[in-house]
Every structure is written in structure tokens, then in C-alpha cells.
Amino acid sequence: MTTEPAALNQWYTLGACKDFGQGASARRLLGENLSVTRQGERFIVSASGRFLPVKTDFGHLWTSLGTPARGLFDMPEVKEVDRRHIYCGAVTVRASGLRLVENFLDLAHFPYVHSDILGIEDKPEVAKYEVEQRREVDELWATKCEFFQPKAAAASAGGQISQYMYRVVTPFNVILYKTSPNAPNRWDVIALFVQPVEPDLSIAHPFMLMIDETSSDAELIGFQQMIFLQDKIVLENQRPRLLPLQPGRETPTRADLSSVLYRRWLKEKELTYGTEERSDRVA
Amino acid sequence: MWVPIALGRDVPKGTTRAVIVEGRELALWRGESGSVQVWEDRCPHRGMRLSFGFVRGDSLNCLYHGWEYGTAASCRRIPAHPDLDVPSTIKARAFPVAEAAGMIWTRDSGEEPMPALPDARPLVSLAIEARPELVLMVSAAAPQGGAQIFADEVDGMTFHIGWHQVDDNKTMLHCTTRVAADPLLALGAMRALRERAERRAA
Numbered sequence: 032m033t034t035e036p037a038a039l040n041q042w043y044t045l046g047a048c049k050d051f052g053q054g055a056s057a058r059r060l061l062g063e064n065l066s067v068t069r070q071g072e073r074f075i076v077s078a079s080g081r082f083l084p085v086k087t088d089f090g091h092l093w094t095s096l097g098t099p100a101r102g103l104f105d106m107p108e109v110k111e112v113d114r115r116h117i118y119c120g121a122v123t124v125r126a127s128g129l130r131l132v133e134n135f136l137d138l139a140h141f142p143y144v145h146s147d148i149l150g151i152e153d154k155p156e157v158a159k160y161e162v163e164q165r166r167e168v169d170e171l172w173a174t175k176c177e178f179f180q181p182k183a184a185a186a187s188a189g190g191q192i193s194q195y196m197y198r199v200v201t202p203f204n205v206i207l208y209k210t211s212p213n214a215p216n217r218w219d220v221i222a223l224f225v226q227p228v229e230p231d232l233s234i235a236h237p238f239m240l241m242i243d244e245t246s247s248d249a250e251l252i253g254f255q256q257m258i259f260l261q262d263k264i265v266l267e268n269q270r271p272r273l274l275p276l277q278p279g280r281e282t283p284t285r286a287d288l289s290s291v292l293y294r295r296w297l298k299e300k301e302l303t304y305g306t307e308e309r310s311d312r313v314a
Numbered sequence: 315m316w317v318p319i320a321l322g323r324d325v326p327k328g329t330t331r332a333v334i335v336e337g338r339e340l341a342l343w344r345g346e347s348g349s350v351q352v353w354e355d356r357c358p359h360r361g362m363r364l365s366f367g368f369v370r371g372d373s374l375n376c377l378y379h380g381w382e383y384g385t386a387a388s389c390r391r392i393p394a395h396p397d398l399d400v401p402s403t404i405k406a407r408a409f410p411v412a413e414a415a416g417m418i419w420t421r422d423s424g425e426e427p428m429p430a431l432p433d434a435r436p437l438v439s440l441a442i443e444a445r446p447e448l449v450l451m452v453s454a455a456a457p458q459g460g461a462q463i464f465a466d467e468v469d470g471m472t473f474h475i476g477w478h479q480v481d482d483n484k485t486m487l488h489c490t491t492r493v494a495a496d497p498l499l500a501l502g503a504m505r506a507l508r509e510r511a512e513r514r515a516a
Contacts, residue, residue, distance in 0.1 A: 139394035143380045155380060155393035265378050269361040270339065282358045282404055286394040 032063045032096075038304035039097030041201050042104075044224040044236055045076070047118045048092050059228045061096055061304065089238065090116060091224060104170070104200035108220045108240045117248060119237040119255045121226075126266040127305035128203045128225040128233040129274040129297065134262055135205050135223045136197050136289040138178050144261050147181055154179040157286035164296060171199040171296055173289040184219065185246045185254040186212045199293060202302050203227055214242045221255075230305045231272040235259065273307040280307070316428050316461045318417035318476030318488050321436040325350055325418060330374065332365035334480045335420070340409070341365035342418060345372035351385060352420045354407035358389075364406060374406075415463070416490040417476045429460040434474055434490035437500040442508045444515035446477055446485045452510040468503035471495055475504075483515070 033039065038061055045058045051069045058065045065083070068075040076083045076094045086093040089109050108114060124131060134140070139157050141150025160176040176195035183193045196208040196218070203225040208218035220240040225233050237255055246254075275281055276294055283291050297306065319333045320342055330343040332355055339355035341364040351374070355363045362378040369375075373382045373390070382391035387408040389400050412419040412428035416436040419428060442449055453466050453475075463476045473495075476488040489504050 139379045142393070143377060152380070152393075156396055157394040264366070265362060268363040268366055269378075270356045270363060271361065275361070281360055284359075284392060284395060284398070 033061050033304050035302070035304055036097060037202075037300045037302040038227075040095065040099050041097070041203065042086065042093045042095050042099055043203060043226055044091045044093050045226060046092060046121055046234075046236055047238070048072075048074070048087055048090055049118065050121070051092065058226075060094070061227055062229055063096060065094070067092070089222070090118065091236065091238065101169075104204065106206065106220070106222065106240075108218075111240070113242060114220075114240040115243060115248075115251070117239040117241055117251045117255070119239065119252050119259070122235045122237075122256075122259055122263065123228075124233050124235055124263050124266050125231065125272065126233060126269065127231055127273045128227040129305045130266055130269055130272070131223065131225050131233055131235055131262075132199065132203060132205045133274065133290050133293060134266055135207065136173065136199070136293065137287075138176060138195070139286040140265070141178060141180070144265055145258055149180050149183065149258065150178060151181055159285070160288065162288050162292045164292060171197075171289070171292055173197040173292075183210065184212050184241075184243070185250045186243045188212070197289060199296070202297055202300065211242045213244070217242055219243075227305055271307050273305060275307040277307070277309045277311050315424065316412065316419045316421050316426075317478045318415075318419050318462060319352070319478050319486075320418045321439055321488050321490070322350070322413050322416055322418050323436040324439065328369045330365045330367060330369060332363065333478075333486075336422075336479050337481050339363065339365075340420070341367075341374075343367075343369055343374050345369060345374075345385060347372050349385060350411060350413055350418055351387070352409045352411045352418070353387060354409075356407070357381060358404060358406060415474065415476070417463075417488050419461070419476075426460065431461065431463070432492055434492050435495070437473070437489040437491060437495065437497055438504055439486060439488045440501075440504045440508060441480070442485045442487060442511050443483060444485060444511040445483060446479050448515050449477065449485050449487070449507070449511045452514055453507055466503075466507070468506070469499060471499060471503070473500060473503060485511075 056067050063078050066077050074085050076085050083094045088103050142152045142155045162173045174196050180193045181190045194210045198206045205223050207221045211219040222238045224236040325331045325342050325344045327344050333340045341353050341355040344350045355365050357376040366377040367374050375382045380393040383406050387406040389404040410421045415431035416434040466473050474490045478486050
């Protein structure tokens with residue numbers, strides 16, 4: 032178990048509420064075994080006999096091993112009545128949860144990892160986009176992201192230039208707003224909630240709020256799972272498995288602006304869970 | 315010391331191969347012109363293992379973002395920035411490489427040249443769950459100077475066997491012969507050697 036406040040004092044999902052059966056089930060978070068008890072729609076979460084705080088926002092069960100300074104982040108689209116709530120399942124990944132978030136923020140891999148779906152090799156360029164740290168809400172935003180996508184979503188009829196916005200709400204939770212093929216003036220919302228099990232082992236819980244009246248649940252889930260399994264091949268084969276924060280360990284370029292800001296933000300928070308040990312700082 | 319890490323035949327043109335040598339992950343690849351490279355299995359950009367990459371002509375391209383590396387290990391193209399003149403400081407980590415006696419060799423330290431070895435035919439590579447010392451002990455091996463290779467006689471046939479240590483409990487053997495040999499006989503001999511070494515290690 033970690034004793035690090037920056038990791039403990041955060042909200043983490045343990046999965047979609049609907050995936051918990053009645054009675055007791057076991058989960059693991061930050062190296063600690065948790066017991067979850069469901070009685071009807073009520074959830075009790077405990078660790079070593081200690082009761083932990085519980086929330087059930089966005090259809091997911093949330094808890095914390097510490098004392099979060101703030102409530103859970105907001106996701107107002109969850110209240111829009113015409114959106115489909117799509118739970119994409121839980122995927123275990125042998126990698127740091129921070130690597131998962133960073134990959135989620137990355138545009139440049141689309142033509143290679145998601146070839147002929149989210150990108151094509153003939154159009155690999157990442158146009159300049161903007162990043163900012165919104166200090167009043169303690170969130171990172173990347174805006175004005177654009178990328179040519181031959182099949183941007185399950186409902187796509189053909190290629191499109193997709194617009195993206197990224198919003199990192201906590202070190203392990205990130206939300207993507209993406210051009211909806213069905214509603215040009217609105218955004219589809221794809222969230223990636225990461226449950227850090229160990230520093231180098233994570234469970235990803237992708238969740239989507241889609242504007243799509245035609246695709247079936249199975250089609251929407253299938254599309255997202257195909258994309259995520261392609262990412263998993265990369266994520267489990269990055270070395271080190273932990274995210275390096277030490278300058279010089281990796282080589283960012285202009286396309287990696289959001290990753291640069293994300294790593295700087297993690298350092299500012301003094302978060303080390305899921306990061307590689309550094310040799311450039313004296314304790 | 316030069317260490318054989320694969321049979322040359324097992325890295326055909328246009329392919330990559332991942333090999334672990336003394337706990338270090340290495341990527342081997344062979345371009346269309348035929349020369350083989352031994353690199354750290356890690357793209358300097360985001361740490362992706364380069365053995366997952368794809369070979370085109372005489373370049374290795376990282377699977378993650380398509381960064382293209384030439385045979386000198388320098389990155390020469392970053393697809394996300396097509397107009398960028400890639401700084402020469404962006405390089406994969408390359409190790410010395412030699413190809414001799416049917417095997418691909420590398421050297422992690424020292425300066426000695428690759429010793430001259432007679433040509434040999436590749437037979438089989440085989441993993442053994444035992445430390446190299448145990449494997450050498452059971453094989454009545456006669457080591458050959460300067461290179462990690464020994465000769466072993468089985469059923470009247472002489473095999474020239476290179477070896478490298480994978481980790482604390484695993485050894486890879488790369489079996490070759492200098493004359494025409496029956497591959498099944500070689501495989502049988504290597505399996506018998508594996509059985510003896512693993513029994514001893516247990």
C-alpha cells in the first residue's frame with residue numbers, strides 16, 4: 032500500500048455500478064484489497080475494516096483511500112437526455128495508469144496503432160493545438176486538436192476531419208470530446224476512468240456518452256474495445272512500464288505538448304505512484 | 315566477449331526479432347540489403363519496444379508513432395512533423411554486431427574484434443531452464459577462445475553450439491554444424507542436453 036498523499040487523496044472508480052452483484056465482492060486499488068458490499072442500490076466500500084467514502088456518479092462506483100480535497104469532477108453531458116450511456120467493460124492492462132492516460136491524450140499514434148480507422152499513414156501530421164492548465168478547477172485542457180480519420184466512430188459513413196478536446200480531470204481520469212458524426216454541432220464524450228491496481232498494473236473503464244440513434248450497443252462497445260485492444264498492445268510494451276518523469280528519459284516533440292503539460296502537472300502535484308524512480312533529485 | 319544471440323536464419327530480410335540477453339531486451343532486425351542490427355528494444359520517443367516495429371527497405375519504423383530509423387540508428391523521420399529536420403541527437407541505442415558461423419553476435423563491452431570462425435549451417439535454437447554453467451557442465455563442452463561457443467559430440471556428429479544467458483535461470487543454445495547434418499539428430503541431441511541440464515538444475 033502507498034502512503035503518498037497525492038495518490039491517496041483522489042477519487043478512483045472501481046467500475047460500473049451495474050457490474051457489481053448483490054452482496055460482497057473484492058476489488059483492489061493502489062495495492063490495497065477492498066471489500067465492496069452492494070445492498071440494493073447502496074454500496075459500502077471498506078479496506079482493512081475501515082469504511083471508505085463512496086459515490087455513484089456517472090453510473091460508476093467511486094471511492095478514495097484518503098481524504099480528497101474536492102468532490103468528484105463534473106461531467107454535465109451525463110444529464111443530456113438524448114445521450115446513450117455506453118459502458119465499454121473493464122480491461123486489465125499491465126502498465127502504469129499514467130501511461131494509459133498519456134496514450135489517451137496522444138493523436139500521433141492514430142495512423143499506426145489504429146491504422147485505417149482513426150488515422151491513415153498518408154496523413155500522419157499533427158497540427159498545432161493548444162494546451163492549458165486551468166488552475167481554478169485544477170484541470171488540463173488540450174483544445175483545437177484536429178485529425179483526419181477514415182472511420183472516426185461506429186456510425187461513420189466515411190472519412191472526416193475530427194475535432195478533439197481533451198480534459199484531464201485527475202491524474203487517472205481523462206475525458207475526450209470529439210466531433211459527433213451524427214450531430215455536427217455537439218461533441219461525443221468518451222471518458223477513460225483508470226483504476227490503478229499496482230504502480231504497473233491498471234484496469235481501464237472506458238465510458239461513452241454518445242449521440243447515436245442508429246448503432247446498437249454491441250456495435251458501439253465493439254468499436255471501442257477494438258480501439259482499446261490495439262492500444263493495449265502498445266501500453267504493455269512500453270519500457271519502462273512506469274511513466275518516466277525524469278528529463279531526458281524520453282523524447283517529446285511538438286505533437287506531445289499535452290503529454291509535456293501532463294507530466295509537469297504530475298510533478299507539481301508530487302504524484303509518484305505509477306512513475307519511474309528518478310535519479311535527478313535528492314530526497 | 316562476443317555473444318551469439320540468434321541464428322542468422324531466424325532473422326530473415328524485412329523482419330524483427332526480440333531477444334533477451336542477460337536480462338536486457340534487444341531488438342534484432344534485418345533490412346532489405348541484408349545487414350542485421352542489434353539495438354536496445356526501446357524507441358527513445360516513448361519507450362515502445364522496437365521489435366514490434368516494421369521494416370521497410372533499410373529502415374526500422376516504430377509501431378507506436380512510425381518514427382523511422384536508418385541502419386546507423388539515427389531517427390530520420392517523425393511522421394507527425396513531416397517538415398521537421400530531425401535532430402541528429404535522436405537515436406536508437408545500437409550495439410556492436412557481427413554475423414559469423416551461422417549466428418548473429420553482439421558484444422556489450424570491450425573492444426576485441428570478432429574472432430574468425432569457420433562457416434557453419436544453422437540447425438536450431440533451444441531454450442533451457444538452467445544457468446549456462448550447468449548447461450556447460452553437462453555437455454562436456456570444449457570452449458573456443460574469444461567467442462561464446464563450444465563444440466559437442468553426439469552420436470559421432472560434432473555440433474558447434476553458441477549460447478547466451480537470458481536471465482538467472484535460462485540459457486539459449488544456438489546449434490550449428492560445419493558439415494551437412496541431419497536436423498532431427500541435432501534437435502534430438504539438443505533436447506537430450508536440455509533434459510540433463512534441467513534435471514541437474516532441479
